[in-house]
Amino acid sequence: MQSRLFNRRERGGKVFVSPDYNRSMEQQREMTWKRIEYLLERGVFKGWMAGEGEDVEMKMFACSEVLGIFDHSISIKLGVHFVLWGGAIQFAGTQQHHDKWLRDTENFKIKGWFSTTELGHGSNVRGIETVTTYDSKTGEFVNNTPCESTQNYWIVGAAKHATHTILLSQLVINGTNEGVHALIAQIRDGDGNVLRNIRIADCGHKNCLNGVDNGRIWFDNVRVPRENLLSSVADVSPDGEYLSSIKDPDQRFSAFLTPMTAGRVNVAVNAVYQSKVGLTIAISANQVNFKDFLMLQLCYDLWSQLLENAACEEDTPIKQDHSRLLLHGVTCKILQECREDCGGQGLKTENRVGHLKAEHDVQSTFEGNNYILMQQTSWSRGVFIFRSKIREAPDIFRLVLYNSP
Numbered sequence: 001m002q003s004r005l006f007n008r009r010e011r012g013g014k015v016f017v018s019p020d021y022n023r024s025m026e027q028q029r030e031m032t033w034k035r036i037e038y039l040l041e042r043g044v045f046k047g048w049m050a051g052e053g054e055d056v057e058m059k060m061f062a063c064s065e066v067l068g069i070f071d072h073s074i075s076i077k078l079g080v081h082f083v084l085w086g087g088a089i090q091f092a093g094t095q096q097h098h099d100k101w102l103r104d105t106e107n108f109k110i111k112g113w114f115s116t117t118e119l120g121h122g123s124n125v126r127g128i129e130t131v132t133t134y135d136s137k138t139g140e141f142v143n144n145t146p147c148e149s150t151q152n153y154w155i156v157g158a159a160k161h162a163t164h165t166i167l168l169s170q171l172v173i174n175g176t177n178e179g180v181h182a183l184i185a186q187i188r189d190g191d192g193n194v195l196r197n198i199r200i201a202d203c204g205h206k207n208c209l210n211g212v213d214n215g216r217i218w219f220d221n222v223r224v225p226r227e228n229l230l231s232s233v234a235d236v237s238p239d240g241e242y243l244s245s246i247k248d249p250d251q252r253f254s255a256f257l258t259p260m261t262a263g264r265v266n267v268a269v270n271a272v273y274q275s276k277v278g279l280t281i282a283i284s285a286n287q288v289n290f291k292d293f294l295m296l297q298l299c300y301d302l303w304s305q306l307l308e309n310a311a312c313e314e315d316t317p318i319k320q321d322h323s324r325l326l327l328h329g330v331t332c333k334i335l336q337e338c339r340e341d342c343g344g345q346g347l348k349t350e351n352r353v354g355h356l357k358a359e360h361d362v363q364s365t366f367e368g369n370n371y372i373l374m375q376q377t378s379w380s381r382g383v384f385i386f387r388s389k390i391r392e393a394p395d396i397f398r399l400v401l402y403n404s405p
């Protein structure tokens with residue numbers, strides 16, 4: 001990376017790069033975008049959406065890690081564009097969605113992000129109140145934000161760059177609420193103008209990630225073509241009939257939402273590189289501290305554990321959440337220790353450790369709130385252990401337990 005965009009600095013014959021946090025929020029956002037364009041022009045994202053296989057995934061993770069070491073904002077913007085927007089189309093869409101949207105996602109002709117959170121519904125995705133109905137006369141879905149608490153909030157890309165978003169809403173067909181579904185909605189034209197019947201506001205300055213343009217969105221009778229419903233789990237026919245092979249709404253919801261939790265692996269990966277950066281800075285600033293070496297060891301042990309967990313097929317979503325919770329807790333401790341080890345220097349933004357703490361902190365909230373994930377993980381672990389104990393138990397006990405109410 002020889003571009004001046006990455007704030008190249010030479011010290012003692014070595015080249016260092018580091019974002020400049022003294023810039024205003026607007027400047028940081030602009031720089032993040034210019035850096036993405038720079039990487040795009042050099043073909044860094046080639047194959048990320050249109051390609052397939054383990055190689056592509058490993059390349060994405062490696063690139064996200066390296067970019068995140070430089071600046072967490074780039075990694076978040078790319079993560080939401082490729083993993084949430086692109087991933088939703090890959091997993092919840094069908095072949096026609098892949099053909100229509102993935103190539104343009106890869107080359108950023110479409111700048112797509114992901115809208116689930118409402119002002120009044122964050123962790124409770126199932127309770128969101130944005131409504132989508134179907135108009136069979138025109139073959140379009142009609143989307144509405146019914147009240148202030150249902151405005152979409154915190155949406156990455158919404159304040160500035162997004163042209164499209166995946167919109168999660170309650171799908172109401174012929175008066176029946178069929179539950180949460182996802183569709184593709186355009187929010188800006190190619191010149192960056194907000195489309196009719198859509199209102200957007202900026203979430204403003206944050207205590208971290210100011211290179212990311214979070215925004216709020218209101219939909220007022222916004223129409224999108226029927227084909228924009230991501231229909232791998234359920235579809236609506238042209239004359240307005242709801243079609244799904246999964247009849248149970250609970251199973252439908254989890255079949256649809258589970259693949260979209262892949263971003264949680266990214267959160268775990270981020271925790272590891274944040275620890276690495278914090279430890280490297282603290283160790284080099286402190287002429288080596290034994291405690292820091294122990295921390296470094298811990299960090300690499302956790303990294304191996306994460307890889308081991310990810311490699312294990314069984315119970316994968318729970319393993320993702322487990323890794324993420326584990327890494328978050330330890331990384332908080334590591335970064336606090338690094339900050340204290342640097343003394344007052346740890347508070348200088350230029351030295352990055354304090355800033356890393358804030359950027360790590362937000363990870364306990366997005367992509368699933370840690371407290372809720374802790375409850376889900378403990379519950380699933382409990383059920384898993386209970387079931388395996390039953391499998392080991394003599395037949396007579398198994399019958400009793402399985403048949404009890």
Ligand SMILES: Cc1cc2nc3c(=O)[nH]c(=O)nc-3n(C[C@H](O)[C@H](O)[C@H](O)COP(=O)(O)OP(=O)(O)OC[C@H]3O[C@@H](n4cnc5c(N)ncnc54)[C@H](O)[C@@H]3O)c2cc1C
Nearest residue numbers: 114115116117121122123154155156365366367369371372
């Ligand atoms: C920088 C940033 C970027 C984001 N990007 C996006 C994005 O691109 N797209 C998007 O859709 N969203 C995005 N979000 C939103 C994020 O996903 C939500 O903030 C998150 O889901 C938590 O929701 P909330 O903020 O409403 O908090 P809440 O869910 O209201 O949680 C607040 C507190 O209540 C507790 N709580 C909530 N429910 C329960 C319960 N059932 N039992 C016990 N305790 C509970 C939580 O543990 C927490 O302590 C982003 C957020 C941030 C900060």
